Each structure stands twice: as structure tokens, then as C-alpha cells.
Amino acid sequence: MSKPKDRATGEKSVRSILMAGVGGQGILRASDILCEVMIRTGLDVKKSEVHGMAQRGGCVTSHVRYGTCVHSPIAKKGDVGILIAFEKMEALRYLDYLRAEGIAIVNDTEIYPPAVNLGEARYPDDILTLLPLPPASVKMVRAQEMGVRAGNPRTENIVLLGVLSRYLTLEPSVWDEILKVSFPAKLVDANLTAFHLGRVA
Amino acid sequence: MKNRKLMSGNEAIARGAYECGVRFASGYPGTPSTEIMESFARYPGVYAEWCPNEKVGLECAIGAALAGTKAMAVMKHVGVNVAADPLFTVSYTGTNGALVIITADDPSLHSSQNEQDNRNYAKFAKIPMLEPADSAEAYAFIKIAFALSAQFDTPVFLRTTTRVSHSKSIVEIADPLPVEDTTQIRFNAPKYVMVPAMARLRRIEVEKRMQALRAFAETFPENRAEINRTDVGVITAGIPYHYAKDVFPDYSYLKLGMVHPIPEKAIRDFADRIDRLFVIEELDPFLEEQIRAMGIPVTGKDAFPYTNEFDPGVVERAMRTDPVEDPAYVPPVVPPRPPNLCPGCPHRGLFYVLGKLKVFAAGDIGCYTLSFMKPLEGLHACICMGASIGMAHGMSKALGEKGKGKVVGVIGDSTFIHSGITPLLNAAYNRSDCVFIICDNRTTAMTGMQEHPATGFTLQGQSAKALDFERLAEALGIDQVRVIDPYDIRQTRAVIREELARSGPSLIVSRRACALFRRAAGPPQKPLRVDPGKCIGCRTCLGLGCPPISWRKFSDQAPDQIVKNTKKQDGNAVIDPQLCNGCTVCQQLCKAGAIVAGEE
Ligand code: SF4
Ligand code: SF4
Numbered sequence A: 001m002s003k004p005k006d007r008a009t010g011e012k013s014v015r016s017i018l019m020a021g022v023g024g025q026g027i028l029r030a031s032d033i034l035c036e037v038m039i040r041t042g043l044d045v046k047k048s049e050v051h052g053m054a055q056r057g058g059c060v061t062s063h064v065r066y067g068t069c070v071h072s073p074i075a076k077k078g079d080v081g082i083l084i085a086f087e088k089m090e091a092l093r094y095l096d097y098l099r100a101e102g103i104a105i106v107n108d109t110e111i112y113p114p115a116v117n118l119g120e121a122r123y124p125d126d127i128l129t130l131l132p133l134p135p136a137s138v139k140m141v142r143a144q145e146m147g148v149r150a151g152n153p154r155t156e157n158i159v160l161l162g163v164l165s166r167y168l169t170l171e172p173s174v175w176d177e178i179l180k181v182s183f184p185a186k187l188v189d190a191n192l193t194a195f196h197l198g199r200v201a
Numbered sequence B: 001m002k003n004r005k006l007m008s009g010n011e012a013i014a015r016g017a018y019e020c021g022v023r024f025a026s027g028y029p030g031t032p033s034t035e036i037m038e039s040f041a042r043y044p045g046v047y048a049e050w051c052p053n054e055k056v057g058l059e060c061a062i063g064a065a066l067a068g069t070k071a072m073a074v075m076k077h078v079g080v081n082v083a084a085d086p087l088f089t090v091s092y093t094g095t096n097g098a099l100v101i102i103t104a105d106d107p108s109l110h111s112s113q114n115e116q117d118n119r120n121y122a123k124f125a126k127i128p129m130l131e132p133a134d135s136a137e138a139y140a141f142i143k144i145a146f147a148l149s150a151q152f153d154t155p156v157f158l159r160t161t162t163r164v165s166h167s168k169s170i171v172e173i174a175d176p177l178p179v180e181d182t183t184q185i186r187f188n189a190p191k192y193v194m195v196p197a198m199a200r201l202r203r204i205e206v207e208k209r210m211q212a213l214r215a216f217a218e219t220f221p222e223n224r225a226e227i228n229r230t231d232v233g234v235i236t237a238g239i240p241y242h243y244a245k246d247v248f249p250d251y252s253y254l255k256l257g258m259v260h261p262i263p264e265k266a267i268r269d270f271a272d273r274i275d276r277l278f279v280i281e282e283l284d285p286f287l288e289e290q291i292r293a294m295g296i297p298v299t300g301k302d303a304f305p306y307t308n309e310f311d312p313g314v315v316e317r318a319m320r321t322d323p324v325e326d327p328a329y330v331p332p333v334v335p336p337r338p339p340n341l342c343p344g345c346p347h348r349g350l351f352y353v354l355g356k357l358k359v360f361a362a363g364d365i366g367c368y369t370l371s372f373m374k375p376l377e378g379l380h381a382c383i384c385m386g387a388s389i390g391m392a393h394g395m396s397k398a399l400g401e402k403g404k405g406k407v408v409g410v411i412g413d414s415t416f417i418h419s420g421i422t423p424l425l426n427a428a429y430n431r432s433d434c435v436f437i438i439c440d441n442r443t444t445a446m447t448g449m450q451e452h453p454a455t456g457f458t459l460q461g462q463s464a465k466a467l468d469f470e471r472l473a474e475a476l477g478i479d480q481v482r483v484i485d486p487y488d489i490r491q492t493r494a495v496i497r498e499e500l501a502r503s504g505p506s507l508i509v510s511r512r513a514c515a516l517f518r519r520a521a522g523p524p525q526k527p528l529r530v531d532p533g534k535c536i537g538c539r540t541c542l543g544l545g546c547p548p549i550s551w552r553k554f555s556d557q558a559p560d561q562i563v564k565n566t567k568k569q570d571g572n573a574v575i576d577p578q579l580c581n582g583c584t585v586c587q588q589l590c591k592a593g594a595i596v597a598g599e600e
Helices: A027-040 A088-093 A143-150 A153-165 A172-182 A185-199 B009-019 B034-040 B054-066 B077-082 B084-093 B119-125 B135-152 B162-166 B196-219 B240-247 B264-273 B286-293 B312-319 B346-357 B367-372 B387-403 B413-419 B421-429 B469-476 B489-501 B585-589
Strands: A015-022 A044-049 A059-067 A080-085 A098-107 A138-141 B004-008 B024-027 B047-050 B070-076 B098-105 B156-161 B168-172 B223-226 B229-236 B251-256 B258-260 B276-280 B360-362 B407-412 B435-440 B480-484 B506-511 B528-530 B549-553 B571-575 B595-597
Touching: A015 A027, A015 A088, A027 A044, A027 A059, A027 A153, A027 A172, A027 B004, A027 B168, A044 B162, A080 A088, A080 A153, A088 A098, A098 A153, A138 A153, A143 A153, A143 A185, A153 A172, A153 A185, A172 A185, B004 B009, B004 B135, B009 B034, B009 B098, B009 B135, B009 B156, B009 B162, B024 B034, B024 B054, B034 B047, B034 B070, B054 B070, B054 B077, B054 B084, B054 B098, B070 B077, B070 B135, B077 B084, B077 B098, B084 B119, B084 B196, B098 B135, B098 B162, B119 B156, B119 B258, B119 B286, B135 B156, B135 B168, B135 B196, B156 B162, B196 B264, B223 B264, B229 B240, B229 B264, B229 B286, B240 B251, B240 B276, B240 B312, B251 B264, B276 B286, B346 B367, B346 B407, B346 B435, B346 B489, B346 B585, B360 B387, B367 B407, B387 B407, B387 B421, B407 B413, B413 B421, B413 B435, B421 B469, B435 B489, B469 B480, B469 B506, B480 B489, B489 B506, B489 B585, B585 B595
Parallel strands: A015 A080, A080 A098, A098 A138, B024 B047, B024 B070, B070 B098, B098 B156, B229 B251, B229 B276, B360 B407, B407 B435, B435 B506, B480 B506
Antiparallel strands: A015 A059, A044 A059, A044 B168, B004 B168, B223 B251, B528 B571, B528 B595, B549 B571
């Protein structure tokens, strides 16, 4: 398989994005929006996540797969083009999903799991040195800060979508169009601002 | 374009049912099935209800079908166990209208206590079963299921798995068909009164029907052969089809849309054209055993795992003869992130007390099951919905004197209504010595805040009679009924101690709304903080395992930041104000008075 110039639409084959984080970070909403944008651009899309127990502060992942004809809604390990870690440590946990030439977008935020809270385990000190990726393949983002700048810290997930959008050749106007119908009127502005802050980050 | 929608399998089932004229659905919430009922209930003109449990749900649907309408009963895989009694006999009576039972299985136990393969129920109860592989098929198959039910006068199963129910893909939806009223009272005792003499006759009809369905299966278009390369062929159904197509697009496939009964001739024809045959199915070798029994050699569970859901990687590794390259990156070991009770969860205070009292707490299914984990360790068994009360009673009877004051049965409000009332009656009747506790958080929290008979509302938002647990318990014959607030640790501890000391059965209702259930809980209170000038580093608050509370070792702090209040202190507690919901439970535990309100 030749290396793609274009991570979204340039190839016939199916590509995968994996979002990983913690319950309550807005991952499912973000992946829904991503899928809607892809559908609007004429791509076939499938996404998968697990609800239920996983929502109670546990890990949450959402696989998004897109192309001309998608079969499986989940990616196999080693086949994800872009990994978006909504929480720093989760970038490490799901590293085996990433392709050799894949990209990791990492939100510079720490949410402690119980063992770390209790002082029984250490939160990894330096994620960047633990990430065995070439430095050019890692994008660190302070999404929460940007969300605050956009007027609402809960737009962190949309900031990350903005960052992601830079790696996909999907029309920016389609993103705006979908974002506008994805939120109640009073939240649209903050989310649009968040998206564009992420896009230029 | 307008009609191409991104839908989950569950939403697609609801949409398909609505479009083909289904106007009646009943069920009990359970992951991964819950959203089917929730999204169906929002369509105009439909009737949908949450029932106390799946057995009641199925019985209501049977009644509706008997009245001549199209009815749907919705449940998760273990719910079919609860509904099994009416299930096996409605197979005999058939339906007057149409009846589809949805079973949502959970390979990998994402949110379940077991991993049972409910295809076995289809065979066991002699009921045909369809299995969609994605949302588009879920949408199409529910319509086929209702058509088959009417055509063959049989209940029909539609089986999904978590990955079908909760994955989203594109569905092309249509306008709903016009609905005509087909209901009327029809008397037909020989068909609907299952006493032995009549059931024996219906029993014969069931076998005739299965024969007719076997013939139908041979030409059913959703049992689809795709002939490509013939050196390798795959027989599969449901989502494993997509996993396999993903990695091996040019093999030949026989994809079964109907998993019971299977089309024997179509399978033989397919096998004749293929050199090497694989059967790909998650969980039990359900298809494989039947195909082997036909004398056809296949590779199945000798290559594929029995347990857990598959993915394209699992299929690839099982089928490839040449070595599969490992993923490029190996993740370093990082601390696990198990699910945890939320900040301000009312279960936390209760289970903290139970853990400290060192009683054996027989538990049940709900968020509170998580209390078995460190540091709470306040729950010690969990089998199924409603089991805790009977188990605690049986345990204390077996222990006799040794068990006095040491065994409690804990159950949620929704779970109690589901199947805890009968065992509580048993405990009263057979003079139990146990303390039973209802964790009444005013909602079905675990599956995402569904209404139940004690919330005062129905699935479709109408106000309803709210069951009164205290009066019910008295009527059942429970001697002592107490109500506590689990946010009040002193009261919680005192009341549980008093009831443990008493002989005879008692019920404690631990009442406080789920912290996420805004309607009943209201907005969160102001976050608390730890005053480092007072914290003596005793770690008591950490024993709650509340997500905002963490331990900061002095060795990790800048020397000029360290405030040491006792000699042996080696760190202090910190509360993350972003997460804290201000429930004050930790504050009540802190003997140093270090947990305080307000900003620094
Ligand atoms: S905050 Fe209170 S309970 Fe927690 S460690 Fe400090 S002194 Fe102990
Ligand atoms: S007040 Fe204490 S126990 Fe309650 S949510 Fe905040 S940190 Fe947790």
C-alpha cells in the first residue's frame, strides 16, 4: 500500500481514527460530528464505541472508519491512522492501534485513575518521552485552555476536532455547517470558536 | 440524501419497527438494548412502556399480539432468562398479530454478568431468529421479522450484539406505512389455553412450523452466497461477517441473515463449491456444530476463540497461515482505569459504612456493584437481578447463630422492583434475620436514567403512581422499615448497626437521588477543598475512593510548599474542585476538620 498524501479522501481503502479518553469528556459527541461531516462529503462511515459500565469514569474509546465502502466499525490493532487522546495517558494505552506512520494528537490534560489517586501507582511523568513516535508525528494540544478561551471549557472535545480537521481534507465549510446544527443555538458560537482555535493550533 | 441517516443499530431497529406499523413495545432497560425502547417511544402514535422486568414485558407484548397488533418485546440477553417462562409457551400458541422479541447479546461482557449466546434460545424454544450485521440490516431485518411472524404465526427473535446495537452506520430510511387497526377480541381456546390436551396438539404445529421455516430458509434472500475465490469460503452471520470482509474481501461468503433454522441445502451447495470452509461466529459453536452434524468438515472453534467479541485482527490471526505482523508500537504499562462511582454518588457513603462494618453484603446488578473494588470493598457477591435478597436470606439461614448481625442483602430501586419483591416476601414469610437495603437513587441509573414504577413517570413521560417501598415492605410482613440518607454517615452507620442487632427481617431504604439525575438531585453543591494547614495526612478520606480526592506525597512537592502538621506525616490529600460535587461525605469523615468549604 502506498503512503497516502491525503489521510481522508485520497485513497480507495478504508482509514481509521481512534478517539480515546475518559467518560464525560465528550468523545461520543465528537465522533458523531466527525461522522456527520464525512457523510456530508459523500464518504461511507461506520463508528463504534461501548456504552454502559465504561461511562462511569472508565476508559472510553470511539473508532471511526471511513472510505468508499466500510465493513468493520472497529479497527484492528496497528491500523489506525490518527489517534486522538483526550487524556494524556490514554495515548499510551491505545498505542498498539496506531500504524507505524500514524499520528497522535494528545490533549495535555491529566485525569487520575483510582490507583494514582490512592498513591498506589504513579501517573507517567513524561508522556512525550514514553511515546515512541517520531516527534513530528505527535501533536500536543492544550484543548481545555482553548475551550476556556472559546468561552466554554466543555468545548474541549470540539477544539480537538479542530486540530484533527487539519489532518483531513474535508471542506472547512462542511465542518461549520455540521457544527451549527449539532448544538443548541446558545452553544453554537462557543463551539465554532473552539473548533477554529483548534484548527490553527 | 436527506434520508441517509447515521444511526446506531438500536435506533435503526426502532425506526424500522415504526415504519412497518409497530405501535406497541414493552421492555426493561439493559445494556446494550436500552436505546431501542427509548428511541421507539419518541415516534408519534406509538405506545411504549417500561415494565418492572422482562417477563412482564414479554407477557404484555404477547397480550398485545393476541389482540391482533404488531408487538415488540425488548431486552438484553440475560433478560431472556427472566422472560423464558412465557417464551417457551408462546412458541406453542403462536401469535394472532405479530410478535418480535429482541435479544441484545453482550460478547466480551462490556456491561453484563455473563456472556451467554442467546442463539441457543432460538433452537431451545423453536423460534426463528434473524441476526443483522449492521444498522442498515437491523433496520431491514426488524421489518422482515414482523412479516415472518405474521406469515408463520410464530414469535420471531431478532438478535443483536453490543457492536451491532452500539455501532453507528448509514441507514436509508423511508416514510412509515399507513397503519390500519387490526385489533379485536378473538376467542380461540384450543390455540391459547395451554393445558396438556391442547398443548400436545400445538406441539405438533410447532414442528410443522419449523419444517416450513426450514424450507423458507433455503430461498430466504438474506441467506446470501457471495462467490469469489473458491479456495477459501466462510459461513458466518452478524457482525463477524464485516470483520472477515474487512481483512479477506476476496474469499467467498455464505452470510446467514437467519441463524435459526439454518438452510441445510444452501450450506451444502456452498460447501460443494469451496475447498476449505471456515465458520466464523462469536461465543458458542452454534452454526459450526450443526454444519458438522451435516457431515461437512469445517474449521471453527479449533481456530477461533470461544470467548469475547472478535474484531478484524482476531479474524485475521485465526485464518492466516503465514505470520501476521505485530502492531508497530507496543504500549508501555500504564495504571488501569476501571469504571468508578461518580463524585457525589449516594452509594459511596453507604458502601463505605458496610465495608467498615465487615458484614457480608450480598449485592445485585447496578452501579453500586462497583463498590466491590478497593478502597470501598463493601459488596461481596453479585449474581443477577434480584438475587441479593434471596442469597442473603439463604446465607444467614445456613450460618445460623454465626451469621447473626453479619449478613445484609443490598439491592437497587429499579432492581428491587425488577425481581426483589418476591424474595423480600420470602424473607418475611420464612422469618429472616437479615438486614435488606434498597439503594434508592430514584432512577435506573446504570443504563442511563430510565423511569421505573417508583419514579412517578412512565417511559413516554406521563405522570404515574409511584410505588412506596416502605408501605410495600410493611404489607409484605417486614418487621422494621427505616429510611436513611447515605450522605449522612453518622445516621447511616447508626441505623445499620441497630438493625443488624435486631432479630427478624428489616428493610432500610437508603434514599438519595443519583448525583447525575438532575431532576431529582438538583444542581451539585459548591466543591470542598482540603486545608493543607489542617490535613494530618491520615488518608481516611482516600478510603472513599472518590475521584476528586488524591494523595500528594511530600516527596513530590516543592520543599517550600510542604505543610507538615504531624511528625510522621508524609503527604496530604487534595480535592480537585473541577470534579467535586460537594456532597460533604469526605468532610464528615475527616477528624482533623481539614476539609472545608469555600475558595482558598
Ligand atoms: S483531608 Fe482529613 S481525612 Fe483526608 S488525609 Fe487529610 S486529615 Fe485525613
Ligand atoms: S465532597 Fe468529598 S466525597 Fe463528596 S464529591 Fe467532593 S470530594 Fe467526593
